Amino acid sequence: MKLDQILSQQKAQENIYKILSVLYHAPEESILESELLDNLIESAEFISEKLGNMAQDIKTEFVSTENFQDLKVDHSKLFVGPFELLAPPYGSVYLEKEGTVMGDSTMNVINTYKELGLDRSDDFKEPHDHIIAELEFLYYLTFNSIKETGNENYKEALEYLEAHQNFLAKHLAAWVSDFAAKIKEHANTELYKKLAELTESFIKDEVDDILEQSISKVQELIND
Amino acid sequence: MKLSRRDFLKVSAATTGGLAVAGLTGCRDDEPELDSLAEAEEIVAEEDGWYPSTCQGCTTWCAIEVKVVDGRAVNVRGNPNNQAHRGSVCTRCQLALLQVYDPDRVTRPMKRTNPNKGKDEDPEFVEISWDEAIEEITDKIVELRERGETYKSAVFRGRYTALNSILYGNFPTLIGTPNNISHSAICAESEKMGPYYTESYWGYNDCDMPNTKYLLLWGGDILASNRQVPHANKVFGDVIDNATIAQVDPRYSATAAKSDEWLPVIPQEDDALALAMAHVILTKGLWYKEFVGDFTDGQNRFVAGEEVDEDSFDENYTNGVVKWWNLALKDATPEWAEDKAGVAAEQIERVATEFAEAAPHAISWVCPGPTMNPRGSYTSMAIHALNGLVGSSDNKGGVLQDAGVPTQGFPDFDDYLDDELREAGQKQVIDQRGYKDMAALNQATSGGGVVTANVAQAVLDEDPYDLELVLSYWNNFNFSCGDTAKWDKALEKIDMLVHMGTHAAEMSYFADIVLPVPHHMFERWGYINSKANQYMYSTLNQPVIEPVWDVKTEETEVVWMIAEKLAEKGYPEMLDYYKTYEDPETGAAPTNGKEFTFYATRIATEPMWNPDKYEHGTEFDGWEDFVDVGVWNADKYDNFKELWGNYGTDTGLFEFYSETLKRGLQEHADRHNISIDEALEANNYLAKGEEAFVPHYEESYRVGDADEYPLMFVDHKSRFNREGRSANSYIGYYDVKDGDPGDERNKDVVKINPEDANELGISTGDQVRISSPTGEIECEAKVWEGVRPGTVAKSFGQGHWAYGRVASEEFGEKPRGGNNNTILPDEYDRLSGSTARHGGHRVKVEKI
Amino acid sequence: MAKYGMVVDLQSCSGCSSCITACKREHSVPADKYWCDSEIKYEGKFPMVKLEYLSTRCNHCDDAPCAEVCPTGAMFKADNGLVKYERDDCISCRQCVNACPYEEVSFNEEDPHSFWDDNTAVIDGFTGTPQETADQVGANPAYAGEGTPVREEGLVEKCTFCAHRVPDKDPICVNICPCDALVFGDLDDPNSEVSQLLDRYDAKVRIQKGETGDRRNADTGPNVYYIREYCNLDKATAK
Structure with a gap:
């Protein structure tokens, strides 16, 4: 595969990560005024037809929502509380034996962020292994692997790609299916079911291939 | 967790702009858009351990270390590498931990929406981003520029690091204003008048306590407050063995309790005491001949009441001892001083005699207490001149200057100014310094010094003009200057007041924009120089923890952001200039505020850490070494007597006649x-x-009619004050307040002698009102033997109405205790420009 | 086995109260409780006023009344001279509180750290809250949490002589003292600094709260000694 194709795939992946992370925030009507959902569709279609359709479904659900309050309530019940969360959006809940927050897996997330020079932002009051933060971290890694490749810093690009692979295997990919299952089980709105479907499908079915292809390409360039 | 509408659209825009999925080449100049994550602050503490930084809870400016565990500052200690304090810290350093983790810190920028300003007006703060805040400030700068009125802006400085030479130093000139107003004149400028006009030292002397035989302290409660607290505490147990200690203070202070003699002087009459001591030293022939010289025939002609022929005395390293005698000393007998100062003649005589017998290892230590009064400049001279008489100036066991710190200046900025800015920068400064009635003679220059507190009156009178834009940092002038009500009014008048601090303070209540800043001990880069124990030192401020909140370093980052914004608006000069602050090792120009801060720190301190530029003192291998050690020490200052005859005064001599x-x-x-x-x-x-x-006696000048206000007020500093900033401490302040002699736990008390209390029918625990012509406050009475009859004493520090939940009875509404500055007058020692907070201004105390 | 004790050099002490705050920070002692405390006395009339500031704490007595009255053995005399307590065995009977003649045992009537549970801001939305700050810091922000990190309601507590630091490090009050006025060590070791100081100077101990005197007059056998004078002032005049 040519380099520009590889990079375009990564760019689509970058967009999806970022937009998914936005979509796990509390829903706001302003989303419809933005081009966010169209961008999601375009990026998803670039990766596969199946993914494109899922993205299209999400937009359809958003557009057909009559009362945003329903979405907000559903979002709260699933992810925010104050009562028991129906689909806790934290990795540790799925990865720790005790099912608690701030366990070893969270510490590992914190340290991985730190190694890459990142930390939770002051405005973000959730644990580091929240789905929003993990998606955004993967977005950040993709962003930088594209950037370094473009600057012909292939070794650095490779480091980002490998970090991406490791983080995914240890964290998000390890819990996204359980998380998606809970959403599908408990969500009252179609939107969140579709969002869960897209998230899981993207992470489990697509990203590995993109990473493999990118890594072999960059290794090729390093050896040149 | 709620993403605001604005942030949401920002995200959308970014993902739109960068979409172009197909045909991507990888070259990109955009930045990642992060919401839940942020690029981590670069901090020094990568793993658990002790990391050096600097405590600036008072002006001792101790080199300290912070213990960091899991990214949290958990403990503090003195930096053992510092020769001045040798691992020692006072309790203020612990209180810094309470400050950085204070629950009431400002977490993000805020903007006032209520256009009406006043103590009773809720500012109605709303959210503003850093970018928007800087935009508003810059708009104002540009507006003034376009109107040709750039001088109507000012920077007010409070506590600072040496990087203040950016925000306070060159930034005002670069925006075209002469107005950089430091807090110095509410601190201790009058104290410097003595050392300066006798030996040309505009600074606070170091003293060789370990080798002294007599320690004569004027007001300075050195075990509790400025300027060498840990060092003083560390050596005092031995000083008690080695020296006689005498404390002059109307109040029984922490140091008075550890002294041999206490001279409870009537406020503002210290000059009479000092002059009488000089009289005793001369009449008894006890002056130090090696320094001062002697009568040509060896016969002492200093006889009370008699003039002396100047030609009969051959002076060595001093100027005008006979003139001084004839003009101010010959009649200043201990009996004369007893009447003035309220201390027994025999004690004056004994202290003077023993002090002089200890010559030249005798310290007469001038401090703010006796000098920060309306006629304090000559008192400072009289007190310091005693060191001249006993030859302890620049001598072992005596009073010392310092070795200096090799620092490197920042690049020159004149090329970045135009004539208009240059001219505006030369205008009369807002504080009226140099006016006929405000000489402010810093270093013998008319109007050479700051008159901090007088800015309020100047603003109210619009004389020389009004102020439209003020950037004010780490200060709280409507709490810390006399006549707080006047300051409230003045602050109301300022069109755009930007207050930058860790807490929402009284001054924030009048601000248009409030910007949260890092704590200097834990969250930022910088450095500062200080001295004690004969060692000058320079200590780094380092970011040892990630900032708790969304802060930016005011002295540098905020300046950088303004420069960037000005460049966007067509004024690139400032940014161009700041880009010349290239890193001394890599030569890289700063591209953001953080790099700017870091490079500035490295530039200024380079002669200390770069072996190629080594001058003197500690030798470092390089920057990393400096960062690990945290403090540079000068060589020990023990080249005594080198200044003798080379004082830098107009005569080169120690000037009794100045x-x-x-x-x-x-x-x-x-x-x-x-x-x-x-x-x-x-x-x-x-x-x-x-x-x-010459140092001479001046009648006391006190504000307030003696009949209506029969008591004299003695303001003093608490050993728990991090200046005015520790009153919101959850522990370590109120619960130990009885560590200030006479004070009580969990209370703010005015201490009153039983004699006066009986007369007024006041008992310990009574609620009282203290009033003066300036204002009134309420607190509790404490009947106590440690205050002079006729005076009442109260510690500064409490009485905050807007400094957090612990410091106020009800935040924004009701103070906890009373603020001394509410009753202290807007009055000056006009020769130095100092605020005259001492001197026994008159009050009355009534039971309520 | 060592027998730990402390010597307070009153001449060096400046009454700065650093020890109290350091102790509170080390052991998370609430604002209104004191494991390390002071007894402050003024004598005389103006101007001849004498101050004595005694830095006080549990005396880790030889015959500790607190341990003697403890019905469960939760409070006990350890082999190294320390009077220790096992929180799990404490039944909150408070007999030790009443038995201590120095009033150095305290009882937490309330949750000692409720201050940090508050989630209100003085300026809503723009200043922090105690709870938010605690979350941000990841622990009780005012405290080092190195000694006894979490204080509990309904327990008796007192100075441990920083058993968690000793013998590698001095107790925190000794460590922070800027005056080098507090000396800690093994009273049974004739070469220790504490022993040497006690050889060199006459010492007094606390007999009970508010009273000091010769150790022979103290029934409890206290192990915190006071040497030299706090206040040497002997000349002061006023006219």
Whole structure:
């Protein structure tokens, strides 16, 4: 595969990560005024037809929502509380034996962020292994692997790609299916079911291939 | 967790702009858009351990270390590498931990929406991003520029690091204003008048305590407050063995309790005491001949009441001892002083005698207490001149200057100014310094010094003009200057007040924009120089933890952001200039505020850490070494007597008769076409003729009618004050307040002698009102033997109405305790420009 | 086995109260409780006033009344001279509180750290809250949490002589003292600094709260000694 194709795939992946992370925030009507959902569709279609359709479904659900309050309530019940969360959006809940927050897996997330020079932002009051933060971290890694490749810093690009692979295997990919299952089980709105479907499908079915292809390409360039 | 609408659209825009999925080449100049994550602050503490930084809870400026565990600052100690304090810290350093983790810190920028300003007006703060805040400030700068009124802006400085030479130093000039107003004149400028006009030292002397035989302290409660607290505490147990200690203070202070002699002087009469001591030393022939010289025939002609022929005395390293005698000392007998100062003649005589017998290892230590009063400049001279008489100036066991710190200046900025800015920068400073009645003779220059507190009156009178934009940092002038109500009014008048601090303070209540800043001990880069124990040192401020909140370093990052914004608006000069702050090792130009801060720190300190530029003191291998050690020490200052004859005064001598002061006064008089006598009168001094050039007695000047306000007020500093900033401490302040002699736990008390209390029918625990012509406060009474009858004493620090939940009874509404500055007058020692907070201004105390 | 004790050099002490705050920070002692405390006395009339500031704490007595009255053995005399307590065995009977003649045992009537549970801001939305700050910091922000990190309601507590630091490090009050006025060590070791100081100077101990005197007059056998004078002031005049 040519380099520009590889990079375009990564760019689509970058967009999806970022937009998914936005979509796990509390829903706001302003989303419809933005081009966010169209961008999601375009990026998803670039990766596969199946993914494109899922993205299209999400937009359809958003557009057909009559009362945003329903979405907000559903979002709260699933992810925010104050009562028991129906689909806790934290990795540790799925990865720790005790099912608690701030366990070893969270510490590992914190340290991985730190190694890459990142930390939770002051405005973000959730644990580091929240789905929003993990998606955004993967977005950040993709962003930088594209950037370094473009600057012909292939070794650095490779480091980002490998970090991406490791983080995914240890964290998000390890819990996204359980998380998606809970959403599908408990969500009252179609939107969140579709969002869960897209998230899981993207992470489990697509990203590995993109990473493999990118890594072999960059290794090729390093050896040149 | 809620993403605001604005942030949401920002995200959308970014993902739109960068979409172009197909045909991507990888070259990109955009930045990642992060919401839940942020690029981590670069901090020094990568793993658990002790990391050096600097405590600036008072002006001792200790080199300290912070213990960091899991990214949290958990403990503090003195930096053992510092030769001045040798691992010791006072309790203020612990309180810094309470400050950085104070629950009431400002977490993000805020903007006032209520246009009405006042103590009773809720500012109605709303959210504003850093970018928007900087935009508003810059708009104002540009507006003033376009109107040709750039001088109507000002920077007010409070606590600072040496990087203040950016925000406070060159930034005002670069925006075209002469107005950089430091807090110095509410601190201790009058204290410097003595050392300066006798030995040309504009600073606070170091003292060789370990080798002294007599320690005569004037007001300075050195075990509790400025300027060498840990060092003083560390050595005092031995000083008690090695020296006689005498404390002059109307209040029984922490140090008085550890002294041999206590001289409970009547406030503002310290000059009488000091002059009488000089009288005793001369009449008893106890002056230090090696330094001062002697009568040509060895016969002592200093006899009370008798003039002495100047030609009969051959002086060595001093100037005008006989003139001083004839003009101010010959009648200043201990009996004369007893009447004035309220201390027994025999004690005056004994202290003077023993002090002089210890010569030259005798310290007469001038501090703010006796000098920060309306006529304190000459008191400072009289006290410091005693060191001249006993030859302890620049001598072992005596009073010392310092070795200096090799620092490197920042690049020159003149090329980045135009004539308009240059001219505006030369205008009269807002504080009226140099006015006929405000000589502010810093270093013999008319108007050479700051008159901090007078900005309020100047703003109210719009004389010399009004202020439209003020950037104010780490200060709280409507709490810390006398006549707080006047300051409230003045702050109301400022069109755009930007207050930058860790807490929402009283001053924030009048601000248009409030910007949260890092704590200097834990969250930022910087450095500062200080001295004690004969060691000058320079200590780094380091970011040892990630900032708790969304803060930016005011001295540098905020400046950088303004420069960037100005460049966007068509004024690139400032940014161009700041880009010349290239990293000394890599040569890289700063591209953001953080790099700017870091490079500035490295530039300024380079002569200390770069072996190629080594001058003196500690040798480092390089920057990393400096960062690990945290403090540079000068070589020990023990080249005694080198200043003798080379003092830098106009005569080069230690001036009892100050030619240097004469020149300064003459310059000020000439500027206003008046005589020196008239100039002194305008500045509220009584001296006539030659008397003006020697330390002499001045009648006390106190605000308030003695009949209506029968008691004299003694303001003093608490050993728990991190300046005015620790009153919101959850532990370590109120729960130990009885560590200030006479004070009580969990209370703010005014201490009153039983004699006065009986007369007024006041008992311990009574709620009382203290009133003065300036204002009134309420607190509790404490009947106590440690205050002089006729005076009442109260610690500064409490009485905050807006400094957090612990410091206020009800935040924004009701203070906890009373603020001394609410009753202290807006009054000055006009020769130095200092706020006259001491001197026994008059009050009355009533039970309520 | 060592027998730990402390010597307070009153001449060096400046009454700065650093020890109290350091102790509170080390052991998370609430604002209104004191494991390390002071007894402050003024004597005389103006101007001849004498101050004595005694830095006080549990005396880790030889015959500790607190341990003697403890019905469960939760409070006990350890082999190294320390009077220790096992929180798990404490039944909150408070007999030790009443038995201590120095009033150095305290009882937490309330949750000691409720201050940090508050989630109100003084300026809503723009200043922090105690709870938010605690979350941000990841622990009780005012405290080092190195000694006894979490204080509990309904327990008796007192100075441990920083058993968690000893013998590698001095107790925190000794460590922080800027005056080098507090000396800690093994009273049974004739070469220790504490022993040497006690050889060199006459010492007094606390007999009970508010009273000091010769150790022979103290029934409890206290192990915190006071040497030299706090206040040497002997000349002061006023007219």
